[in-house]
């Protein structure tokens with residue numbers, strides 16, 4: 508069983524508009540509302556792969572109930588921890604080829620909720636084989652909260668796939684408790700080391716040798732249309748992907764994380780792990796919906812990926 512973690516989920520609302528008019532009324536014929544947050548995107552892709560998955564995190568209020576209901580309708584097992592605050596909405600207005608987003612911060616978590624969730628999480632960790640943690644931390648949780656969660660996973664020797672950025676990631680890298688895998692993109696990597704990182708292979712290789720990453724078995728840097736560059740212990744790999752027709756790349760990184768998690772769960776080879784992760788990233792980019800993949804094209808894309816050891 509795989510456990511996915513979304514600490515600040517949302518109901519994602521998409522408003523398609525032919526034209527977005529400022530300072531007046533805009534009427535929307537068809538609003539699309541889906542459970543959102545990076546961890547839930549990962550969850551949806553894992554479900555499509557037919558992997559056994561449980562979704563957890565913090566949830567509250569009417570929108571929290573709505574998310575649970577929708578996940579259950581999708582036959583996704585969910586064990587969220589209820590908080591007193593209200594789960595947020597995140598709005599994307601799609602207009603004239605643009606995407607204007609309005610993102611609520613979401614609830615503030617109390618000290619007692621923060622402590623109780625860790626106890627709740629510790630029980631869940633014992634029921635699963637691997638944990639996939641994605642996205643930002645809600646207000647009220649300390650920057651080292653993911654480190655505390657990883658400490659629990661390490662205690663039960665359960666691997667963690669971590670996809671987060673900013674201060675939460677910095678704290679994890681400083682801490683002694685390590686995830687098995689992190690998946691930064693070049694922007695997140697640049698933020699981490701405090702200088703612009705290009706897609707140059709030599710530079711990426713040197714960057715990943717930085718002692719900041721010591722103790723993390725796998726670092727997979729996703730490079731959008733350029734595939735990925737990865738370090739597994741002392742081995743380095745460039746993943747070359749074929750050209751695809753991109754429809755909406757939002758969520759491709761989450762789909763990649765689903766592939767990584769699924770591959771670790773299956774205990775497959777480095778080559779298969781990298782191919783699976785990138786195939787799913789590409790499949791997401793080829794769809795309009797976030798966290799959705801059309802698996803009919805899986806084999807075709809998978810066979811076109813090239814893994815080169817550096």
Ligand code: ADP
Nearest residue numbers: 692729730731732734735759760785788789792
């Ligand atoms: P993130 O969403 O975290 O920034 P990326 O944009 O790097 O992640 O996308 C993750 C993966 O999805 C890439 O490593 C690649 O395999 C695939 N992908 C994303 N965009 C494209 C694209 N334009 N062409 C081909 N593959 C893509």
